[in-house]
Amino acid sequence: MKTNVVRLIKKEWFLLAMVGAILLSLVIPNVGKSAGxxxxxxxxxxxxxxxxxxxxxxxxPTALRDGVANWRLHLFIQAATFIVYPLLWVCFGQAFLVFMPSALAFGFCFLFVLPSTISSSVAMTAIGHGNIPGAIFNASLSSLLGIFLTPLFIQFFMGLEGAQFDVMSSVTSIAQMLLLPMVVGQCVRPFILTFFEKHKSSVNKLDKYVILLIVFNAFSDSVNEGIWHSFSLDYVLLSVAICAVVLLVIVNGMKWSAQRLGFKRADEVAAVFCGSKKTLAAGVPMAKVIFGADPRLGMLLLPIMIYHPLQIFYCALLANRYQKQAIEHEQQKEVNV
Incomplete structure (x- = not known):
């Protein structure tokens, strides 16, 4: 019995650690919060x-070039982010306005028109053995497009004037966070590739450790923001239910669509994680600029504050499943050889 428990813990340590990070954020949110x-x-x-x-x-370098040149993947991901998600508001926006306060309803509108995340999308694509160059390109492209498209969508759907954003600052931030470390890695690749290959199993676990910290940080921030007690319990539960349904529909819809369109497994992984996510990091600053000193800002941000930790948790579980499938596939290939 004890042996089985130990074996289960070793096999599902990432899932257990995710749950532990969430519980920890409820107990000591001040420790895990940003600037904590x-x-x-x-x-x-x-x-x-x-x-x-x-x-x-x-x-x-060859894999990197192939990732950037994969235009079908780029079109698929960007269409999910900036066409499929906004269509949810077109189809269900009026129902939201009927069954909830207008500020909360427009909060879902804001959620649907946000760009994708960068860091967690790429990190989870890496965990799932997906197309990392394609993920980096699309996550970065989504953030750049969102600078222009998100305010335009808001103006069109909500009648608010969009704000001007510092494009160069956004480009610089993306380059510093993603491209610069990767370029440096490419430059030193000939010198440390042997060491990297030797310790690849340990390196692969680093992604998961970082994701666990992101989960702890995201849930701690949501607890400190008071989203679980600042609003009516009915509205919080309704928001959680809608976010969960939207996330499940989009993620599984993208998996199904990618498979039907004949995408390779690595491209499917990148598409699912880059096309289904919405950014909190860029969403909050955008909201503060677009909505200004609106006293309803807290309710406007409630949907993205709920959606963010949900998407990280669910997609991390999915990434872990993709990783297991990839490892099993590699082992099967070795057996067949």
């Missing part, structure tokens, strides 16, 4: 930079 005791916002940024550096070491 552990400064996890900075720690995870450094961790992500290290991950991308190692990906730069592990990626061959």
């Amino acid at each position: 005791v552990l400064h996890l916002d900075k720690v995870t940024t450094l961790g992500i930079a290290l991950i991308f550096f190692l990906h730069g070491v592990g990626l061959s």
Whole structure:
């Protein structure tokens, strides 16, 4: 019995650690919050930079070129982010306005028109053995497009004037967070590739450790923001239910569509994680600029505050499943050889 429990813990340690991170955020949110005791916002940024550096070491230049040239994947992901998601508001927006306060309803509108995340999308694509170059390109492209498209969608759907954003600052931030570490990794690849290959199993676990810190940080921030007690319990539960349904429909819809369109498994993984996510990091600053000093800002941000930790948790579980499938596939190939 004890042996079976130990075996289960070893096999599902990532899932158990995810649940533990969430429970920990409920107990000591001040420790895990951004700018808290552990400064996890900075720690995870450094961790992500290290991950991308190692990906730069592990990626061959040929694979990188192939990832950027994969236009079908880019079109599929960007269409999911900026066409499929906004269509949810077109189809269900009026129902939202009927059954909930207008500020909360428009919060879902804001959620649907946000760009994708960068760091967690690429990190989870890496965990799932997906197309990392394609994920980096699309996550970065989504953020750049969102600078222009999100305010335009808001103006069209909600009648609010969009704000101007510092494009160069956004480009610089993306380059520093993703491209610079990867370029450095590519530059030193010839010198440390042998060491990298030798310790590849340990390197692969680093992605998961960083994701765990991101989960702890995200849930701690949501607890500190008071989203679980600042609003009516009915509205919080309704928001959680809608976010969960939307996430499940989009993620599984993208998996099904990618398979029907004949995407390779690696491209499917990148598409699912880049096309289904919405950014909290860029969403909050955008909301503050677009909505200004609107006293309803807290309710407008409630959907993305709920959706963010849900998407990280669910997609991390999915990434773990993709990883197991990839390992089993590689083992099967070795047996057949």
